[in-house]
Amino acid sequence: DQQVKQNSPSLSVQEGRISILNCDYTNSMFDYFLWYKKYPAEGPTFLISISSIKDKNEDGRFTVFLNKSAKHLSLHIVPSQPGDSAVYFCAASARNSGYALNFGKGTSLLVTP
Amino acid sequence: KAGVTQTPRYLIKTRGQQVTLSCSPISGHRSVSWYQQTPGQGLQFLFEYFSETQRNKGNFPGRFSGRQFSNSRSEMNVSTLELGDSALYLCASSLQGPADTQYFGPGTRLTVL
Numbered sequence: 145d146q147q148v149k150q151n152s153p154s155l156s157v158q159e160g161r162i163s164i165l166n167c168d169y170t171n172s173m174f175d176y177f178l179w180y181k182k183y184p185a186e187g188p189t190f191l192i193s194i195s196s197i198k199d200k201n202e203d204g205r206f207t208v209f210l211n212k213s214a215k216h217l218s219l220h221i222v223p224s225q226p227g228d229s230a231v232y233f234c235a236a237s238a239r240n241s242g243y244a245l246n247f248g249k250g251t252s253l254l255v256t257p
Numbered sequence: 258k259a260g261v262t263q264t265p266r267y268l269i270k271t272r273g274q275q276v277t278l279s280c281s282p283i284s285g286h287r288s289v290s291w292y293q294q295t296p297g298q299g300l301q302f303l304f305e306y307f308s309e310t311q312r313n314k315g316n317f318p319g320r321f322s323g324r325q326f327s328n329s330r331s332e333m334n335v336s337t338l339e340l341g342d343s344a345l346y347l348c349a350s351s352l353q354g355p356a357d358t359q360y361f362g363p364g365t366r367l368t369v370l
Binding site (some may be wrong): 237 | 300302305312315360364
């Protein structure tokens with residue numbers, strides 16, 4: 145059963161605009177959430193994370209928001225750049241399961257000039 | 258600092274055979290985790306090794322096994338290959354465990370005919 149879901153397989157955004165990628169989870173034991181970016185023929189690259197004790201974390205153009213009551217997190221990229229075009233994976237982990245990552249199936253982001 | 262390396266990058270096997278994949282972590286990283294990526298199931302956690310011991314295991318059959326050496330290099334083995342084992346196998350290393358940032362290798366693409 146998929147405990148982490150990314151319901152949008154793809155997203156297209158114009159350069160300079162905001163990209164919003166969404167992720168939902170079902171396991172209330174998850175206490176650490178991450179976003180990874182993946183280019184073709186490469187492994188996923190860590191982007192940003194958030195602990196369950198926070199509701200927002202920023203790193204440059206990337207901001208992750210966590211809504212624990214809704215079991216929902218989102219990644220905002222502002223402004224979007226063509227180099228951001230990649231597949232974005234949401235992942236969640238729990239201390240009681242050794243922080244093994246549970247991944248969503250990914251959202252393919254295309255940023256057009 | 259060199260990243261995570263995986264060998265071989267591509268592999269073709271036939272049903273019933275066995276295969277061994279190798280992962281060299283980033284220098285100084287003691288934890289290695291393995292993941293399987295398929296179009297249907299996405300990225301799924303296989304197991305994690307730390308100090309030559311399997312510390313955590315995902316929900317995969319016993320045909321999937323691994324080990325870690327004293328230099329933190331890790332291998333995973335799949336015996337009696339099935340068509341459904343065709344996937345991208347990714348390894349990730351981290352300093353002490355998955356709670357630390359995990360750095361992924363480029364993966365080994367296994368095709369079972």
